[in-house]
Amino acid sequence: AYNALYNFCTVTLSARYFDIIKDRLYIYAPSSIERRSAQTALHQIADALCRLIAPILVFTSDEAWENLPKQTVASVHLSEFPKVSDDDTTTLSKNWERIFAIRDEVLKALETARTEKLIGSSLDAKVILATDKDTTRFLLDYYDQLRYIFIASQVEVHESESLSIKIEKADGKKCERCWNYSVRVGEFVGYPTVCERCNDALAEIV
Structure with missing residues (x-):
């Protein structure tokens, strides 16, 4: 069980998932589906990991649990293990x-x-x-x-x-906000140095 959790955290999460979703967490507007869906997934992952590592990292898991939003159970050690989904994945x-x-x-x-x-x-x-x-x-x-x-x-x-x-x-020019290149950088009057994604995000944020 320890090795499975370790590999999940170091390979699946750190080397893959976190690496990929950094862009949407940094770039998209706070109310965007892309950013909100990533935040929801991260919350579910953190919740499940706290429960799973509780028998191994007793104090660390409980401290992390206390900092998760919307928890109704005072301690991770009073919670149950995550339920296995019946979905065929x-x-x-x-x-x-x-x-x-x-x-x-x-x-x-x-x-x-x-x-x-x-x-x-x-x-x-x-x-x-x-x-x-x-x-x-x-x-x-x-x-x-x-x-x-x-x-x-x-x-x-x-x-x-x-x-x-x-x-x-x-192709194109480098967006000064997300550092992605786009052929549309320079098109937007309000934000001439950003790409189309960042222009949409800034229109909502600013």
Whole structure:
């Protein structure tokens, strides 16, 4: 149980989930669905983790529990373990493992591009993926999220015989707020140095 929790925290959460959702937590407006959904997921994860680690990290789990909002039980040690969902997540889990396998290859290509001084950070990059027909169709279902999953400014997906990854400099200009590149930076009168996402967020925040 300890190893499973450790691997979940270090790999699934830290190296994957937290890395991907930082953008939406920092960039989107407070009332946006993207940010609120991430906050809801984080609260549920924190709640469950406090309960699961309570027998191992007795004092730490209780201190974390006390700082979680909207708790109705005084101590984590008076709460029950999380209930296992009856939902069948087999297909969903397989899909994400498939995406993460591709992400691992993309991250290697981005690191090579950094080493070769083609890019500074991954947000300087456009990722061009060439994959087989089945994988192309699969990735297109997640297309709007791929640039956030890969932590790049732009992603293109093309059909090919096998997987190949090309890294180029991203198109457009760098947004001074989120550091993503966009061809639409400079279009907005009120905020000429930001991208379309940040323009929408600032319109709500300011």
